[in-house]
Amino acid sequence: MARVLVIGANGQIGKHLVSKIKEKGHDPVAMVRKEEQVSQFKEQDIETVLGDLEKDFSHAFENVDTVVFAAGSGPHTGADKTIIIDQEGAIETIDNTISKGIKNFVMLSGLPVDGPKGTGDGMKPYFYAKYRADQYLQDTDLNYTILRPGLLTDKDETGKVQIVEHDEASSDATSGEVPRADVAEVLAHIVDQNDLKSQIYYLIGGDTDIKDAL
Amino acid sequence: MARVLVIGANGQIGKHLVSKIKEKGHDPVAMVRKEEQVSQFKEQDIETVLGDLEKDFSHAFENVDTVVFAAGSGPHTGADKTIIIDQEGAIETIDNTISKGIKNFVMLSGLPVDGPKGTGDGMKPYFYAKYRADQYLQDTDLNYTILRPGLLTDKDETGKVQIVEHDEASSDATSGEVPRADVAEVLAHIVDQNDLKSQIYYLIGGDTDIKDAL
Numbered sequence: 001m002a003r004v005l006v007i008g009a010n011g012q013i014g015k016h017l018v019s020k021i022k023e024k025g026h027d028p029v030a031m032v033r034k035e036e037q038v039s040q041f042k043e044q045d046i047e048t049v050l051g052d053l054e055k056d057f058s059h060a061f062e063n064v065d066t067v068v069f070a071a072g073s074g075p076h077t078g079a080d081k082t083i084i085i086d087q088e089g090a091i092e093t094i095d096n097t098i099s100k101g102i103k104n105f106v107m108l109s110g111l112p113v114d115g116p117k118g119t120g121d122g123m124k125p126y127f128y129a130k131y132r133a134d135q136y137l138q139d140t141d142l143n144y145t146i147l148r149p150g151l152l153t154d155k156d157e158t159g160k161v162q163i164v165e166h167d168e169a170s171s172d173a174t175s176g177e178v179p180r181a182d183v184a185e186v187l188a189h190i191v192d193q194n195d196l197k198s199q200i201y202y203l204i205g206g207d208t209d210i211k212d213a214l
Numbered sequence: 215m216a217r218v219l220v221i222g223a224n225g226q227i228g229k230h231l232v233s234k235i236k237e238k239g240h241d242p243v244a245m246v247r248k249e250e251q252v253s254q255f256k257e258q259d260i261e262t263v264l265g266d267l268e269k270d271f272s273h274a275f276e277n278v279d280t281v282v283f284a285a286g287s288g289p290h291t292g293a294d295k296t297i298i299i300d301q302e303g304a305i306e307t308i309d310n311t312i313s314k315g316i317k318n319f320v321m322l323s324g325l326p327v328d329g330p331k332g333t334g335d336g337m338k339p340y341f342y343a344k345y346r347a348d349q350y351l352q353d354t355d356l357n358y359t360i361l362r363p364g365l366l367t368d369k370d371e372t373g374k375v376q377i378v379e380h381d382e383a384s385s386d387a388t389s390g391e392v393p394r395a396d397v398a399e400v401l402a403h404i405v406d407q408n409d410l411k412s413q414i415y416y417l418i419g420g421d422t423d424i425k426d427a428l
Contacts, residue, residue, distance in 0.1 A: 079293035083339040087346075088330075116302075125297040132301075132346060 002104075003027045004191055005064040007053070007093050008071025010037045012154075013108065016184030017070055018046050024192045031060050053089035058096045066104040066191055067097045069133075079125040086126060090133035094140060105144040106190050108183070109134050110152075113169045113202065134200075143196035149183045150176040150204040157181035162206025163213045169202045176204030185210050216318075217241045218405055219278040221267070221307050222285025224251045226368075227322065230398030231284060232260050238406045245274050267303030272310045280318035280405055281311045283347075293339040300340060304347035312354060319358040320404050322397070323348050327383045327416065348414075357410035363397045364390040364418040371395035376420025377427045383416045390418030399424050 004021050008014045009030030018041065021028040030041045031051040038048045051057035053071060061067070069090050073081035090107070097105055109130050112119055116127030134146050150173065161182055164173045186203055189210055190196070206213070218235050222228045223244030232255065235242040244255045245265040252262045265271035267285060275281070283304050287295035304321070311319055323344050326333055330341030348360050364387065375396055378387045400417055403424055404410070420427070 079297060080335075080339045083293060083297060083342050088342050121294075125294045128297050128302050 001026055002065040002191070002194065003029060003063055004066045004068060005029045005031060005049075005060060006068045006070060007031050007051075007060075007089075008069065008108075009041070009048070010034075011070055011072060011074075013152075013180045013184050013187070014070045015040075016181050017068065017187050019044060020184055020188035021191055022046060024188055026191065029060070029064065031057065053085050053092070057092075058099070061096045061100040061102060064100070064102050066106065066194065067093060067102055068106040068108070068187060068191060069093050070108040070187065072108075082125045082129045087129035087133050090130075091136050094133075094137055094142070097142065098140060103143050104194060104196055105137060105140075105142045106187060106196070107134060107137055107144060107146045108187060109146050109148045109200075111148050112174050113171050138198070144198060145190050145196045146200045147183070147187060147190065148174070148200065148202050149178050149186075150174050150202070151178070152180050152183065153177050155179040157185065158205065159185065159210060160205070160207055161186060161210055161213050162204050162208060164202050166200035166202070173202035173204055178203055178205045182210070186214070189214060215240055216279040216405070216408065217243060217277055218280045218282060219243045219245060219263075219274055221245050221265075221274075221281065221283045221303075222322075223255070223262070224248075225284055225286060225288075227366075227394045227398050227401070228284045229254075230395050231282065231401050233258060234398055234402035235405055236260060238402055240405065243274070243278065245271065267299050267306070271306075272313070275310045275314040275316060278314070278316050280320065280408065281307060281316055282320045282322070282401060282405060283307050284322040284401065296339045296343045301343035301347050304344075305350050308347075308351055308354060308356070311356065317357050318408060318410055319351060319354075319356045320401060320410070321348060321351055321358060321360045322401060323360050323362045323414075325362050326388050327385050352412070358412060359404050359410045360414045361397070361401060361404065362388070362414065362416050363392045363400075364388050364416070365392070366394050366397065367391050369393040371399065372419065373399065373424055374419070374421055375400060375424055375427050376418050376422060378416045380414035380416070387416035387418055392417055392419045396424070400428070403428060
C-alpha cells in the first residue's frame with residue numbers, strides 16, 4: 001500500500017483519480033486549495049491536505065511514497081496562471097518531491113507528439129509550460145511516468161484505451177479523444193503498478209483493456 | 215574583431231548596443247522583425263537580418279562568433295508573449311547558438327537577487343520566464359555571461375555603474391536604477407572583452423567606470 005499525494009485533487013481528473021487510488025487499496029492524500037473542497041473527500045474517507053501551488057505547499061509531502069501532479073490552471077484563466085500553475089507549480093512539486101526524498105512521480109501532461117512549436121498560437125503558452133515542466137522532470141533522477149492524453153472529454157468511462165510510447169507515437173495519438181474518467185483510471189493503474197521507468201505515454205480512446213494497454 | 219548577432223536589436227537597449235559594438239571595432243548583426251526597422255541600421259552601416267522569434271530564425275546564426283539576447287516582449291503584451299518571447303525565444307536562441315557551433319553567449323536578463331518567487335504577482339510570469347531561460351543557459355556548455363540590471367531608466371548615459379557578482383549580490387543590487395544606455399555599454403564591454411566564464415552580474419547605477427567595474 002502506497003501513500004499517494006495527488007496535486008490537483010479537486011480537478012475533473014483529480015476527483016476520479018483519488019477515488020480510484022483508494023479503490024486499488026492505496027492511501028490517497030488529496031491536496032486541495034480551499035477549505036470548502038475538503039468535505040467531498042471526507043465523505044469518501046479520503047485524507048486531504050490544504051495547499052496552494054502559488055504559496056509554500058511543502059508541508060503536503062510528509063510521509064508520501066508517490067506524487068501525482070494532476071493540477072492545471074484551466075481554460076478560464078490567462079497565460080500568467082499558465083506560467084505560475086502549469087509550469088512553475090509543476091516544477092515546485094518536483095522540487096518538493098526531491099527535497100523530501102520521495103522517489104516516485106507521475107505527471108499528467110498533455111502535448112502534441114511534435115512538441116509545442118507547431119501548435120496554434122492560442123495553445124502555445126500552455127504547451128510550452130507543460131513541455132518545460134516535463135523536461136524538468138526528465139532531468140531529475142526520479143522514477144517517473146509522463147502521461148500525455150489526447151483531447152479530454154466528459155464521456156462515460158469505457159475502461160478501454162490505446163496507449164503508445166513516446167518513440168512510436170504518431171500524430172493520431174494526440175488528435176484522438178479520451179474520456180477524463182479513463183485518463184484517471186490509467187493514472188491510478190500507473191500508480192498501482194509503480195513501474196516508473198522514465199516512460200512517456202500518449203493516450204487516446206481505444207479497444208484495449210487498461211490493464212493490458214500498459 | 216568578432217561578428218556579433220544581436221537578438222532584439224530594435225529594442226531600447228538593443229539600438230544602443232549595436233552602435234556601441236560597432237564603435238568598439240566589431241561587426242554587429244542586428245536581427246529585427248520588420249523590414250521597416252532595417253533602414254535606421256543601414257544608415258549607420260550596420261548589417262541587419264530579418265528574423266522573428268515566433269518563427270524559424272536559425273538563418274540568422276551563420277558565421278556568428280557571439281550571440282547577445284537582448285529581446286523582450288515588453289510591458290504592453292500579455293503573459294502569453296512572456297512565455298513565447300522572453301522564455302521560449304531565449305531558449306530557442308540558445309538552441310540555435312549551440313547547433314551552429316557558436317561558443318559565446320551574452321544574456322540580458324533581469325531578476326531579483328532572491329529569484330522570481332518572492333516578487334509581486336504582476337511581475338511573476340516575467341521573472342519566471344527570465345529565470346527559466348537563464349537556467350537553460352546555465353545548463354549548457356556555452357561560454358556565457360548573464361547580466362541582470364536593476365530598474366531601467368531612460369536617463370542619460372553616465373559611463374559609471376556598480377556591478378556585483380551573483381554570490382555577493384544583495385537586494386540593493388536589484389532595487390537600484392540604471393540607465394538603459396549604461397546597460398548597453400556594459401553589454402558592449404562584455405562582448406568586447408569576451409571573457410565569458412559563466413558569470414552572473416547584477417548591475418545598478420554607481421560611481422565606477424564601466425571598464426573598471428567588470
